[in-house]
Amino acid sequence: MSSIAVVGAGIIGTTIAYALQRRGLSVTLVDRDAPGKGASYGNMASIAVTEFMPASRPGVWAQMPKWLLDPEGPVRIRPAYMPKLIPWFLRFLAASRPSKLRELETAGAALCGRVYEDLDALLHETGLTPMLSAEGCLSLYTDEAEFRADREHIEILERFGFRHEILGGNAIRDLEPALTTKIAKAVLFPDNRSVSDPYRLVTALAEKFQALGGTINAGEVVGFEQGDGGVDALRLADGRRLATDRVVLAAGAFTGRLSRLLGEPIPLETERGYHTQIMAPGISMRHSIIWPARAFMVTPTAGGIRVGGTVEMAGLDAPPDYRRAKVLVKRAKEAFPELEVERASEWMGHRPALPDTVPVMGASAKRRNVWYATGHGHLGLTYAATTGRLMADLITGVAPPVDMKPYRVDRF
């Protein structure tokens, strides 16, 4: 049987490995760490089907100067990193043309529109359905001005037919009694549901993958043995050589480094994000909440309440700056005045970010037996089941149910 190595045991690589193994391939999942310890460990647990819009849209540009000038703002670029960011930023700029934005919205909506079809199937067949909550997400606004500032987002959702419901003060507090009375308006996104523990979801899928006969190999990929237009083997940091017939590179924000070794640079950056897990919050909540004007999110999870968000551009190697996590907690206390934050842990993760927001999912344009699945940005958990399905289709020669052109690796 021909072998396939999937590099990266985050939610993306693990889901792909599971889908391929289930289709009868002989799959090895390779990671330098235990499954799920990358960005997939601590994300905000949200199946955020209402958040596919490109980051380069006008509403974001309008806020950018204010955000960047505020040291506690939602976007920070570390000054020393700015020169390195220029090529990515120029591509981000190019992704702001109105016609390009329409294309990117359509590409994101095409994935989000089928997320539950793929996710429900995956959770059902693996027995993990109880991990998915039934509740949606509330987007909060103190006044009409805050609501108007978020109007572009809602208009895009309306254009693509994603469900939402506008609520006033009393209805909001009926749903979430612990919320501050300052919130005058909210939009309920019933399909923006969450999972109880994103890390546990990866480890559970990795266990199901192994139960089907899949192999997990601990090792850091540092190079490739190439011949005949393809990859014959992975070279690991400990000197081992792993022979393989095919390779899928799904190493999250680190995939750019690997793709460069194959002469196919992917313009990946890391949008570093933070969370604080509050174990004894002293309040209860059922829905996740986003407060767009304050740019943070709070999600109820299995181990308490998780507060997170923020974008920090500082590359893959700089140490975390946990002041950013503390700012988010301060904001969360504005939303939930009774929130208790004494027992908490902080975390930073690397979102794999492409300048046009849409992930890369497809065959290498340069190596006959290599595929890429990366750049899922803020939506890796959301897109995981769909990515697994689509990549398994591509690799096994089945026509995928969506047009895969927007996700090609050679689009840049």
Ligand SMILES: Cc1cc2nc3c(=O)[nH]c(=O)nc-3n(C[C@H](O)[C@H](O)[C@H](O)COP(=O)(O)OP(=O)(O)OC[C@H]3O[C@@H](n4cnc5c(N)ncnc54)[C@H](O)[C@@H]3O)c2cc1C
């Ligand atoms: C604060 C925050 C909140 C978020 N909230 C959400 C959310 O609510 N909903 C959502 O959908 N998404 C969210 N995301 C985004 C989501 O977490 C990511 O898009 C997703 O986890 C990416 O998954 P991945 O498998 O591509 O990468 P990762 O989970 O980072 O996995 C990559 C794996 O590759 C391995 N690796 C790297 N290099 C090598 C190498 N050379 N050799 C071997 N192994 C290697 C790493 O060890 C790692 O295990 C959030 C992200 C952050 C940071």
